[in-house]
Amino acid sequence: MEYAPIACSHHDHNHCISDALEAARQLCLGRGVRLTDLRLQVLELIWQNHKPLGAYTLMEMLARANTRRVAPPTVYRALDFLLEQGLIHRINLLNAFIGCPSPNIKHQSHFLICHACGIAIELDQPELSQKIIGVAQEAGFRVEKQSLEVSGLCANCASDPAVSTSI
Amino acid sequence: MEYAPIACSHHDHNHCISDALEAARQLCLGRGVRLTDLRLQVLELIWQNHKPLGAYTLMEMLARANTRRVAPPTVYRALDFLLEQGLIHRINLLNAFIGCPSPNIKHQSHFLICHACGIAIELDQPELSQKIIGVAQEAGFRVEKQSLEVSGLCANCASDPAVSTSI
DNA sequence: TTGGCCTATGTTACTCTATAACCTTTCGTA
DNA sequence: TACGAAAGGTTATAGAGTAACATAGGCCAA
Ligand SMILES: [Zn+2]
Ligand SMILES: [Zn+2]
Ligand SMILES: [Zn+2]
Ligand SMILES: [Zn+2]
Secondary structure (H helix, E strand, O other), X not given: OOOOOHHHOOXXXXXHHHHHHHHHHXXXXXXXXXXXXXXXXXHHHHXXXXXXXXXXXXXXXXXXXXXXXXXXXXHHHHHHHHHHOOOEEEEOOOOEEEEOOOOOOOOOEEEEEEOOOOOEEEOOOHHHHHHHHHHHHHOOOEEEEXXXXXXXXXXXXXXXXXXXXXX | OOOOOHHHOOOOHHHHHHHHHHHHXXXXXXXXXXXXXXXXXXXXXXXXXXXXXXXXXXXXXXXXXXXXXXXXXXXXXXXXXXXXXXXXXXXXXXXXXEEOOOOOOOOOEEXXXXXXXXXXXXXXOHHHHHHHHHHHHHOOOEEEXXXXXXXXXXXXXXXOHHHHOOO
16 A cells, blocks of 8 residues: 555544544634534534535434434535535535545545445545646636545455454 | 537537447447337437436436336336446436447546536546546555546536527 | 624425335246 | 246335525624
8 A cells, every 4th residue: 555544544533523623613713604513513423434424314413412303404504504614525426425634725526435434535636636627628618616536445445344344 | 629529519419319329229239238118218318418317307208208107216227227338327416317428438437517508528538537546546545436527617608608508 | 782684593394316125017038 | 838037117215405484593783
């Protein structure tokens, strides 16, 4: 393996969570938008691990945490906010949502998705974004948003499927 | 504009349709799989233009053409077959399906999608596929399937939105 | 500090997308 | 012609997302 993405290796995930939440707080403060309790709670749930979560899974988690029913619009509105602020990405392949590790930097949505363990690894490859823009321009196309979703096996699952599901 | 994708220019679309259907017939014959009336009909409907169609839109079109109700599983089974054979692609961004112009050649699903006129332009860029595989390999990831969905404005819509909706 | 406004959340009902399960028909082959 | 497999029909239901309207909470100006 050339380099192990953090999502794909054993690591202190509490660190991922606290970093993400702190970044979100700073970002919202700086932009003058409100990171309400609900929005923060949804973001925290999404960051529970590196696997994309569906809106209805989040709904159940919210309902359990708050010991009351939570309806779809509640969670979708929070998700919409987080998407707008770039704090999460939507994985179209899975109808699911995942936290963005670098919400401060404007970038495209490029993911590696393991169909064995379910993790989604966000790529940070501006060069790839540029390449895609170049290819599009050759066709006279004006790019607004890219979504690259590569499915396959992550490093762990490729070497030992049994182990990686526990991460 | 550097080169105009056929989907994006005025062209004899009947030619697109007949080419696609003939290619499908040959491909299925060669593989020993059955291109039934229903499957052919769905493929033909999908090739109606270069815009992805949803399963429920196809259902209605089928119902109208056959003057009887058509239930979801009917169309989804046909779509599954066409997907398996590589005769169509699924656009996750739109929950919709579009005909593949080169089903004979194994390739990845790379699309430019215009949000103004709705057309989807399939890219043919093996070099881009390789680049993506390379980037994934650097993360120890074994690629099985790529889905690149770029949204923005096609050449027509970028220059004159009013015109292009009529293509 | 109060009133009013804007934003966020709650609630109900609904649409759109997709699949499970089971039955009937059709097709190719023995 | 009879049989087994594959395809299609039917009903019901799961899963994902939104519309529309009511209520609550924060913010600011008078
Ligand atoms: Zn982590
Ligand atoms: Zn994995
Ligand atoms: Zn055409
Ligand atoms: Zn267009």
